[in-house]
Amino acid sequence: MFPEDDEFAPTKKPKPVALAKPAAGHCLCGKVRFEIDVPARWAWHDHTQASRRAHGAAYATYVGSWRKRFRITQGASELSRYEDPATKTARSFCANCGTPIIYERARAPHMVNIPRALFSGRTGRQPLYHIAIEELQEWAYTGEPLVPLKGYPGVVWQRSKKKKRSDREGMF
């Protein structure tokens, strides 16, 4: 079901692995640093409740890497691990700052998944896939048009559709 099978493998191009610089990233406090060989295996948006809670965010965007192409380059001793028996998954995070670092699933033991936001640069893989899109939260921002909020420089907002036109006219 998940695109970790060969059908989603990179196309037949010669592997640029040895030549390309690894993609590096780190947690918020900087104690844990890691890198993966590029290009990453795949990337996706995860809308499941477990990932939403683990990140405290509307959804999580992950980059998947073969485990053998992933390295903790600094701060391995800072990692704390939470295993969720219900979903047979494990999440490792920086014990100092709480940043989620590694998401592992028993169903794909050769893969590690890393939050896309932790990488400083490109990973060689666009997040084209969505898991559990039916769980997309109604409060998640999905690209609606935004306008400046009068009197608050730097703040934009999405005009509420619930207000009637007659109410709005008096505000601006």
Ligand SMILES: [Zn+2]
């Ligand atoms: Zn940290």
